[in-house]
Amino acid sequence: xxxxxxxxxxxxxDALDIKLAEDPDMVIYGxxxxxxxxxxxxxxxxxxxYGVERVFDSPLAESAIVGAAVGxxxxxxxxxxxxxxxxxxFPAFNQILAHVARMRNRSRGxxxxxxxxxxxxxxxxKALEHHSESMEALFGHIPGLKVVIxxxxxxxxxxxxxxxxxxxxxxxxxxxxxxxAIKQEVxxxxxxxxxxxxxxxxxxxxITVISYGAEIREVQxxxxxxxxxxxxxxxxxxxxxxxxxxxxxxxxxxxxxRVLSVTEGPMSFGAGAELLAIAVEEAFLSLEAxxxxxxxFDTIPPLPKGEHHYFHTPERIFYEIKKVVEY
Amino acid sequence: MLFQxxxxxxxxxxxxxxxxxQIINPQWxxxxxxxxxxxxxxxMNFARTADLMAVSFQRQGRMYxxxxxxxxEAIGTAMGxxxxxxxxxxxxxxxxxxxxxxxxxxxxxxxxFGGHEDxxxxxxxxxxxPSAVPIASQLIHAAGIGYAVKYKKQDSVVFAFSxxxxxxxxxxxxxxxxxxxxxxxxIFTVQNNQYAISVPVKKxxxxxxxAIKSLAYGIPGIKxxxxxxxxxxxxxxxxxxxTRAGKGPVLIEALxxxxxxxxxxxxxxxxxxxxxxxxxxxxDPIKRLxxxxxxxxxxxxxxxxxxxxxxxxxxxxxxxxxxxxxPYKVEDMFQFQYKEMPEDLRQQxxxxxxxxxxxxxxx
Numbered sequence: 001x002x003x004x005x006x007x008x009x010x011x012x013x014d015a016l017d018i019k020l021a022e023d024p025d026m027v028i029y030g031x032x033x034x035x036x037x038x039x040x041x042x043x044x045x046x047x048x049x050y051g052v053e054r055v056f057d058s059p060l061a062e063s064a065i066v067g068a069a070v071g072x073x074x075x076x077x078x079x080x081x082x083x084x085x086x087x088x089x090f091p092a093f094n095q096i097l098a099h100v101a102r103m104r105n106r107s108r109g110x111x112x113x114x115x116x117x118x119x120x121x122x123x124x125x126k127a128l129e130h131h132s133e134s135m136e137a138l139f140g141h142i143p144g145l146k147v148v149i150x151x152x153x154x155x156x157x158x159x160x161x162x163x164x165x166x167x168x169x170x171x172x173x174x175x176x177x178x179x180x181a182i183k184q185e186v187x188x189x190x191x192x193x194x195x196x197x198x199x200x201x202x203x204x205x206x207i208t209v210i211s212y213g214a215e216i217r218e219v220q221x222x223x224x225x226x227x228x229x230x231x232x233x234x235x236x237x238x239x240x241x242x243x244x245x246x247x248x249x250x251x252x253x254x255x256x257x258r259v260l261s262v263t264e265g266p267m268s269f270g271a272g273a274e275l276l277a278i279a280v281e282e283a284f285l286s287l288e289a290x291x292x293x294x295x296x297f298d299t300i301p302p303l304p305k306g307e308h309h310y311f312h313t314p315e316r317i318f319y320e321i322k323k324v325v326e327y
Numbered sequence: 328m329l330f331q332x333x334x335x336x337x338x339x340x341x342x343x344x345x346x347x348x349q350i351i352n353p354q355w356x357x358x359x360x361x362x363x364x365x366x367x368x369x370x371m372n373f374a375r376t377a378d379l380m381a382v383s384f385q386r387q388g389r390m391y392x393x394x395x396x397x398x399x400e401a402i403g404t405a406m407g408x409x410x411x412x413x414x415x416x417x418x419x420x421x422x423x424x425x426x427x428x429x430x431x432x433x434x435x436x437x438x439x440f441g442g443h444e445d446x447x448x449x450x451x452x453x454x455x456x457p458s459a460v461p462i463a464s465q466l467i468h469a470a471g472i473g474y475a476v477k478y479k480k481q482d483s484v485v486f487a488f489s490x491x492x493x494x495x496x497x498x499x500x501x502x503x504x505x506x507x508x509x510x511x512x513x514i515f516t517v518q519n520n521q522y523a524i525s526v527p528v529k530k531x532x533x534x535x536x537x538a539i540k541s542l543a544y545g546i547p548g549i550k551x552x553x554x555x556x557x558x559x560x561x562x563x564x565x566x567x568x569x570t571r572a573g574k575g576p577v578l579i580e581a582l583x584x585x586x587x588x589x590x591x592x593x594x595x596x597x598x599x600x601x602x603x604x605x606x607x608x609x610x611d612p613i614k615r616l617x618x619x620x621x622x623x624x625x626x627x628x629x630x631x632x633x634x635x636x637x638x639x640x641x642x643x644x645x646x647x648x649x650x651x652x653x654p655y656k657v658e659d660m661f662q663f664q665y666k667e668m669p670e671d672l673r674q675q676x677x678x679x680x681x682x683x684x685x686x687x688x689x690x
């Protein structure tokens with residue numbers, strides 16, 4: 001199987017390209033996704049290849065971008081819409097909560113919402129205000145949605161293909177810090193990574209670290225420090241926030257007896273709380289230390305001058321790993 | 328030329344018959360056969376009978392909260408008469424006559440307001456979204472359907488409904504804008520019944536009327552007498568032709584009056600006067616159409632009673648089907664959340680069923 005070295009942006013474009021070629025009912029639209037190819041260029045070249053009816057710029061209105069997709073799904077299309085930054089998703093929150101997530105249930109299975117809502121999320125790139133949030137927990141809390149976050153170019157391609165093919169609505173959050181930061185061999189042909197399954201990214205015996213998205217790279221750096229100190233870390237890349245892979249999480253914690261979640265969003269009521277609850281529910285008798293979370297502070301992510309305090313460095317993650325192991 | 332003549336900046340309202348059913352505007356009277364008019368009259372009576380009985384069933388505790396349609400039957404009937412099976416209905420929640428003409432059965436409507444999601448399934452009624460309780464959000468779905476039918480080169484028109492209050496919501500404006508930019512075949516009908524629960528239109532907008540909001544989106548808009556079947560039908564058919572010709576959406580403001588309460592939980596005496604209610608009773612849409620039919624020898628006032636008796640029986644029958652609907656099952660709550668149920672959710676259902684089937688549980 002031939003492969004190519006790709007960034008996450010290129011891997012995402014590749015997934016969209018493959019699905020557009022395969023499925024005439026698929027359309028892509030959003031702000032600047034047509035002529036420009038998106039502000040991060042994820043849809044670059046697709047309008048030229050597939051035409052303005054299938055890949056197009058919409059007016060600047062997030063509620064309508066998502067809401068129109070609800071109608072398109074009812075009428076049999078498979079829209080993949082882009083919200084330019086996750087911080088601007090909230091005008092569409094009512095559509096997502098009241099309609100996207102509920103259409104299947106409200107219509108008793110007659111209409112689905114087979115759409116993907118793509119959005120770059122997360123910080124650490126010295127961006128403007130409203131461009132650094134990591135609010136996946138809000139979406140994970142809504143019944144009817146699936147929430148997916150890739151951490152590598154390979155995963156981005158395989159997960160996006162699955163997301164497009166899923167008949168349930170998927171919030172697909174792309175770590176913009178990773179967009180061009182790493183390159184990886186990615187198969188040129190079509191492949192899918194199942195939604196709802198976590199990946200054991202590294203096997204270890206002393207502690208389970210659960211993370212996803214841009215944090216994975218930081219954890220991997222922390223793991224090098226841990227290794228030097230003789231600590232063996234098992235890393236779980238969640239890949240899907242909801243439906244969460246309880247089984248993989250539980251099996252790992254039962255093995256290591258210790259767990260640290262590393263997530264970027266605000267701590268209270270966040271994804272870390274869910275992960276720790278699973279640890280307690282599923283592996284209570286195996287625990288040798290309190291399940292611990294490293295999350296963002298319950299603050300607004302600071303502007304660039306202060307963001308190094310907010311976003312986790314490998315040193316910070318290693319510090320937390322050590323604390324849990326030495327408990 | 329109708330849209331030019333009734334350009335909303337002049338605040339004219341399309342009206343064909345007066346309060347007694349006399350033709351006052353023959354130029355714009357739609358050219359439709361007498362039996363269609365008679366049929367519409369009978370149907371409006373059927374819809375009203377069902378609506379009044381629904382309120383009384385609610386009062387008897389046999390249904391839950393229900394939004395009465397009384398006084399607004401002409402709008403849904405006229406628009407519903409224009410709908411073909413391939414057309415789409417994107418409802419709000421107070422256009423029951425349009426629902427029925429699209430193929431909803433009363434048993435479904437009773438089931439929905441009787442508290443079961445199965446009532447939103449509308450089996451046998453094609454291209455029909457469930458009702459939308461959040462205000463104006465459904466109008467964007469109509470724009471999306473409009474895009475889709477155009478993309479698929481289907482000959483379908485989307486009939487979307489909302490009320491006067493919806494015109495204040497951002498989604499209303501986004502929907503008109505998207506549909507217009509996309510030249511989507513959508514007819515946006517705003518039933519201006521003058522109150523959004525208790526808030527009158529003049530507190531809702533400082534615009535001259537609601538139809539005028541079309542100007543901002545570069546689409547035709549027209550204000551019509553919503554209690555005049557002919558006026559709504561005429562505007563609707565012009566809008567229908569406009570959208571089918573690929574010219575994009577149309578906004579119709581249908582001025583009417585909600586003679587009943589907002590819902591069965593509302594008390595209109597808190598916010599409107601009896602004088603106002605009386606004045607609007609004079610403009611009742613069924614009374615006016617009856618006046619037209621009687622004056623033209625198509626109906627006799629004494630024909631009403633046997634018709635209504637027949638309809639009451641029909642409604643009773645449908646209500647009995649609803650009341651005999653199987654009880655709500657645990658799986659009814661879980662099974663339609665996802666196409667493929669997540670394992671976590673399945674475990675929640677299993678856990679709950681274990682509790683229900685525990686030793687010593689009352690069956």
